[in-house]
Amino acid sequence: xxxxxxxxxxxxxxxxxxxxxxxxxxxxxxxxxxxxxxxxxxxxxxxxxxxxxxxxxxxxxxxxxxxxxxxxxxxxxxxxxxxxxxxxxxxxxxxxxxxxxxxxxxxxxxxxxxxxxxxxxxxxxxxxxxxxxxxxxxxxxxxxxxxxxxxxxxxxxxxxxxxxxxxxxxxxxxxxxxxxxxxxxxxxxxxxxxxxx
Numbered sequence: 001x002x003x004x005x006x007x008x009x010x011x012x013x014x015x016x017x018x019x020x021x022x023x024x025x026x027x028x029x030x031x032x033x034x035x036x037x038x039x040x041x042x043x044x045x046x047x048x049x050x051x052x053x054x055x056x057x058x059x060x061x062x063x064x065x066x067x068x069x070x071x072x073x074x075x076x077x078x079x080x081x082x083x084x085x086x087x088x089x090x091x092x093x094x095x096x097x098x099x100x101x102x103x104x105x106x107x108x109x110x111x112x113x114x115x116x117x118x119x120x121x122x123x124x125x126x127x128x129x130x131x132x133x134x135x136x137x138x139x140x141x142x143x144x145x146x147x148x149x150x151x152x153x154x155x156x157x158x159x160x161x162x163x164x165x166x167x168x169x170x171x172x173x174x175x176x177x178x179x180x181x182x183x184x185x186x187x188x189x190x191x192x193x194x195x196x197x
Contacts, residue, residue, distance in 0.1 A: 006072050007031055010064050016057065019084045020091065027077025029069075032084050033061055037098045053083035087181040093171065096131065096139055103180040104131045106141060108173055127167060128180055140168045 004021060011018040011033055019032040035051055058081040065079060090096055090104065111123045129143030146162035149155055 003074055006068055006074065007065065010068050011061060014061055014064060016053075016061065020089060023076075027075070028080060029074075029076040029078070030080045030082070031061070031065065032082055032089075033057070034084050034088070037094070058082060085181075086179065086183065088179045090177040090179070096171075096177075099179060100131055100133065102131055103128065103182060104141065104177055105180050106169070106177040107175045108169065109175045110173070112167065125175075129167075134166075134168045136168065138168055138170055140166050142166045 007021055008018045011031070015036065016033040017036050019034050022028075022030040022032075024030065033053060035053060035057075062079060062081045065081065069076065069079070087105075088095075088099075090099060105126070105128050108125045108127075111125050127141050127143060129141040132140055132142060134140040142164055143166075144162045144164050
């Protein structure tokens, strides 16, 4: 059985989602897991408290994987099982649905091109903005190129804010997409839906 199949079978069998598998030089096998996501419905809205992967979850998966990989003869020197972290990769359509409305960093495989550029450089590949559904049914990222205001900096009331920009994309056009690693030291109850500058 292939490595992907073995790992996925063990991880999902224990009740977790497999986010990614990485093989690194030196024999490191890194497996990233997350709790399964259930799309909210009218009958089952979003739970009030988020649940996260714990050390105990990682230990449980590690023990099972060590046994299964040994039985299948998969060679590795070190196994690392972890949570996706604050810069969680977005790989599948379900990931984009789950994190709609979040600030993400995305990198395109190819520059956007002169035809679609408008105010954006035609050679630009990297964007940080708010993930949302496009009117066409696909996905888009919305951002403003306005620099962030530094603490204590006075902003003129006459200053015209930079316009919001949007870029539609398909999953095939992406090289990488991740949740933006934004840490708010004021707590989890921060304002949501703000477009980053």
